[in-house]
Amino acid sequence: MSSQVHGTQHFDKAKRAQIAFSEIAMNTVQVIISHYPPEKIKSALLPVLHVAQAEFGGWLSPETMDYVASILKIKPIEVFEVASFYTMYNLKPMGKCVLEVCQTSSCWLMGAEDIVKYIEKKLNIKVGETTKDGMFTLKTAECLGSCGTAPMLQCGASYHENLTYEKVDNLLENYKTENRLRSYTDLDYKNTL
Numbered sequence: 001m002s003s004q005v006h007g008t009q010h011f012d013k014a015k016r017a018q019i020a021f022s023e024i025a026m027n028t029v030q031v032i033i034s035h036y037p038p039e040k041i042k043s044a045l046l047p048v049l050h051v052a053q054a055e056f057g058g059w060l061s062p063e064t065m066d067y068v069a070s071i072l073k074i075k076p077i078e079v080f081e082v083a084s085f086y087t088m089y090n091l092k093p094m095g096k097c098v099l100e101v102c103q104t105s106s107c108w109l110m111g112a113e114d115i116v117k118y119i120e121k122k123l124n125i126k127v128g129e130t131t132k133d134g135m136f137t138l139k140t141a142e143c144l145g146s147c148g149t150a151p152m153l154q155c156g157a158s159y160h161e162n163l164t165y166e167k168v169d170n171l172l173e174n175y176k177t178e179n180r181l182r183s184y185t186d187l188d189y190k191n192t193l
């Protein structure tokens, strides 16, 4: 199998050699894989990438994608193609808390733009940027399926709805105090296995 992962990031063989899931993450991956017939193992890629992203700092480096490819016995380019297609996978380092503010119709009508501006001012970053302390990255997102409670944002597995400036203040403060990586797998990985 080729060890090349296509993308803009440099592939580091030494880093790749150090990458390995923790026991709990590997157990999770094995459970995920067991849900698919051996000849369809590639179908496990999306959930395995979620575990990998949570496990390795909130993003998927070329080395991580190569590692995932080796586990699923597929080509690294196949992992990259999927990881680069879906916005929930990060191909560069992010803050511990990625704030995804929905900007689609209902949220927009209910003031999402003002919420984005408020967060930008409060954290002193623009959309797409990460705070200097590596705590927060601000992103915008398309409809997250919570239109009835607009405006809202997602951070990892948590939804924050009916946002007000006060709610934003509180959630940022809580995340700072908690000071941990928030991932999409927060609800079903590590805490429950």
Ligand code: FES
Binding pocket: 102, 103, 104, 105, 106, 107, 108, 142, 143, 144, 145, 146, 147, 148, 150, 152
């Ligand atoms: S428009 Fe924001 S959740 Fe649907």
